[in-house]
Amino acid sequence: MKITVLGVGGMGSRFALMLHQGGNDVTLVDGWQANIDAIRKDGIQANFNGKPVSAKMPIYSPAEIDQSGVKADLIVVFLKSNQLDAMFKRVQPIIHKDTYVLCLLNGIGHEDVLSKYVAKDHLLLGITMWTAGMTGPGHVELSGDGEVELENFEPAGEAFAKQVVSVFEGAGLNPKYSHDVKYSIWRKACVNGTLNCLCALLDCNIGEFGKTKQAPELLHTIIDEFAAVADKEGVNLDTEEVYNHVAATFTSDIAGHYPSMHQDLVQNHRLTEIEFIDGAVARKGEQYGIATPYCKLLTQMVHVKEQLVGAK
Amino acid sequence: MKITVLGVGGMGSRFALMLHQGGNDVTLVDGWQANIDAIRKDGIQANFNGKPVSAKMPIYSPAEIDQSGVKADLIVVFLKSNQLDAMFKRVQPIIHKDTYVLCLLNGIGHEDVLSKYVAKDHLLLGITMWTAGMTGPGHVELSGDGEVELENFEPAGEAFAKQVVSVFEGAGLNPKYSHDVKYSIWRKACVNGTLNCLCALLDCNIGEFGKTKQAPELLHTIIDEFAAVADKEGVNLDTEEVYNHVAATFTSDIAGHYPSMHQDLVQNHRLTEIEFIDGAVARKGEQYGIATPYCKLLTQMVHVKEQLVGAK
Numbered sequence: 001m002k003i004t005v006l007g008v009g010g011m012g013s014r015f016a017l018m019l020h021q022g023g024n025d026v027t028l029v030d031g032w033q034a035n036i037d038a039i040r041k042d043g044i045q046a047n048f049n050g051k052p053v054s055a056k057m058p059i060y061s062p063a064e065i066d067q068s069g070v071k072a073d074l075i076v077v078f079l080k081s082n083q084l085d086a087m088f089k090r091v092q093p094i095i096h097k098d099t100y101v102l103c104l105l106n107g108i109g110h111e112d113v114l115s116k117y118v119a120k121d122h123l124l125l126g127i128t129m130w131t132a133g134m135t136g137p138g139h140v141e142l143s144g145d146g147e148v149e150l151e152n153f154e155p156a157g158e159a160f161a162k163q164v165v166s167v168f169e170g171a172g173l174n175p176k177y178s179h180d181v182k183y184s185i186w187r188k189a190c191v192n193g194t195l196n197c198l199c200a201l202l203d204c205n206i207g208e209f210g211k212t213k214q215a216p217e218l219l220h221t222i223i224d225e226f227a228a229v230a231d232k233e234g235v236n237l238d239t240e241e242v243y244n245h246v247a248a249t250f251t252s253d254i255a256g257h258y259p260s261m262h263q264d265l266v267q268n269h270r271l272t273e274i275e276f277i278d279g280a281v282a283r284k285g286e287q288y289g290i291a292t293p294y295c296k297l298l299t300q301m302v303h304v305k306e307q308l309v310g311a312k
Numbered sequence: 313m314k315i316t317v318l319g320v321g322g323m324g325s326r327f328a329l330m331l332h333q334g335g336n337d338v339t340l341v342d343g344w345q346a347n348i349d350a351i352r353k354d355g356i357q358a359n360f361n362g363k364p365v366s367a368k369m370p371i372y373s374p375a376e377i378d379q380s381g382v383k384a385d386l387i388v389v390f391l392k393s394n395q396l397d398a399m400f401k402r403v404q405p406i407i408h409k410d411t412y413v414l415c416l417l418n419g420i421g422h423e424d425v426l427s428k429y430v431a432k433d434h435l436l437l438g439i440t441m442w443t444a445g446m447t448g449p450g451h452v453e454l455s456g457d458g459e460v461e462l463e464n465f466e467p468a469g470e471a472f473a474k475q476v477v478s479v480f481e482g483a484g485l486n487p488k489y490s491h492d493v494k495y496s497i498w499r500k501a502c503v504n505g506t507l508n509c510l511c512a513l514l515d516c517n518i519g520e521f522g523k524t525k526q527a528p529e530l531l532h533t534i535i536d537e538f539a540a541v542a543d544k545e546g547v548n549l550d551t552e553e554v555y556n557h558v559a560a561t562f563t564s565d566i567a568g569h570y571p572s573m574h575q576d577l578v579q580n581h582r583l584t585e586i587e588f589i590d591g592a593v594a595r596k597g598e599q600y601g602i603a604t605p606y607c608k609l610l611t612q613m614v615h616v617k618e619q620l621v622g623a624k
Contacts, residue, residue, distance in 0.1 A: 198613075198616075201513065201514075201613070202513075202613065202616055202617055202620060203620075204620050208620060209616065209620075211619070212615070212616045212619045212620065213615065213619065214612040214613075214615050214616050215616070217612065218609075218612055218616075221609075291603070291605075293603075293605035293606060293609070294605060294609050297530075297533075297605070297606050297609050297610075298609075300526040300529065300530055301510075301513070301514065301526075303524070303525070303526055304510075304514055304521065304524045304526050304527070304530075305514055307523070307524045307525065308514060308515075308516050308520060308521075308524065
């Protein structure tokens with residue numbers, strides 16, 4: 001399959017590398033020049049479960065796309081949520097009428113952005129449990145196991161979605177064709193919608209937050225807001241199961257982990273993806289006439305903090 | 313007038329000193345032994361608008377109260393809100409049937425605690441705009457001007473309240489007999505209920521917070537919750553006037569100030585008074601069946617932060 005990976009950070013590098021190793025024709029598009037230069041010179045260089053692995057693939061900046069002639073069957077998106085719109089505007093030449101786009105980003109409402117650039121029946125959505133870390137331009141740390149769950153956004157995309165599952169299977173990505181990926185996306189958004197903003201605002205890791213007396217009630221209230229909005233989108237979350245799923249992290253091997261929003265906001269003073277998590281729930285809640293005050297206040301506070309730290 | 317000042321921190325020292333200079337018989341009660349020792353030895357030592365002033369007054373710890381024979385016409389309370397209950401339990405011997413108690417603390421619901429120890433018709437409530445800073449045991453910085461507004465909690469206390477106004481007048485404390493002190497208390501609580509917890513949680517000063525895009529909406533939403541609960545207590549807040557009153561601080565000479573809750577939580581890792589501000593509104597809101605989600609979430613987050621920093 002001719003695949004373009006759009007956004008070659010940690011996760012994009014992992015998917016590019018594994019799909020390339022799986023025999024696919026992989027092209028990269030990225031917006032960070034130092035990363036482009038490094039990959040162009042030496043390929044993606046990974047510490048892959050303890051072993052050094054590298055692989056060369058063509059890589060382009062958005063500015064070079066016009067001349068590249070890149071034409072993919074599938075574009076896999078690994079951008080930051082808040083870069084999605086601007087980046088898709090710039091890479092429109094690589095999207096043809098038979099190009100499918102798979103979005104595996106955390107968060108809610110990416111289909112609203114993507115459907116401005118891709119027909120809905122060419123849209124695939126999913127989640128992934130793979131992890132990856134970038135250590136510098138062109139360099140990534142890839143360890144542990146993961147999986148992918150994906151589904152076509154509209155019925156017409158089913159055949160192609162199943163082809164993608166088969167291609168991912170061949171690349172060792174442990175994919176699963178989902179019969180309700182929207183449920184999985186909302187369920188995963190509940191993890192990010194609770195732990196990400198709370199740990200970022202309170203400056204703590206997951207385990208530290210989980211030990212506080214207020215953690216259970218905070219989780220329940222926020223998850224209830226997510227569930228009320230999800231319900232309006234045809235997703236009927238099992239809030240008790242979701243609560244247990246989130247609370248399980250408190251004593252898991254990721255308890256010592258600072259969620260990505262903590263890394264963005266507190267550690268690196270970067271703009272966060274809050275508008276695609278709690279912010280999306282607050283916005284949709286307003287549209288549906290559902291009160292989501294916790295999501296709204298958390299979103300406002302994260303935005304205040306972004307301004308206070310001069311996030312860019 | 314025989315006056316006992318209960319709690320001899322910055323503000324207690326100011327009132328004690330000024331009332332003593334005004335010719336009253338002032339006794340002190342405090343719980344901090346180093347402070348007691350210093351005042352017993354050298355009196356209260358103040359930098360009073362640039363001039364060194366000191367004054368000796370008898371001072372007792374709660375443990376010494378029984379033997380002290382202290383009997384006051386008026387007890388003026390300058391404890392931390394969260395110490396109120398425990399301290400009053402310990403100092404019961406100084407409260408006689410004709411003792412009045414004046415509470416000038418920030419926050420809501422102190423009368424609920426105090427009325428466990430003092431008859432309601434012997435309770436006076438108020439607010440003060442005086443400021444004071446403690447620089448060490450027995451040492452305080454007192455500068456600038458201020459005023460006091462007070463009223464009897466029940467009609468029967470009016471005559472005594474007016475006597476107190478007259479005594480405070482003689483001490484230069486700029487008192488005013490209020491005809492609606494509950495309104496003033498709620499109005500002042502709106503300042504603390506917005507700026508205190510937000511600046512503490514977001515780790516910023518008043519002016520920094522005021523410059524962020526979300527500040528106006530955050531203020532409005534929180535003040536609306538305070539107003540809805542105040543309304544149930546017979547106080548009809550003018551929310552627009554209160555909003556302007558709070559927002560005026562953003563560009564005032566206190567813009568560079570970190571509110572007391574920031575000092576408690578972030579700087580000194582002490583337990584906060586949130587239960588007497590936003591926490592009181594959330595609790596009362598629950599009793600009255602009024603939604604106060606912002607007050608509740610802010611209270612929960614402050615409590616989480618107290619645990620994270622090991623506040624005591």
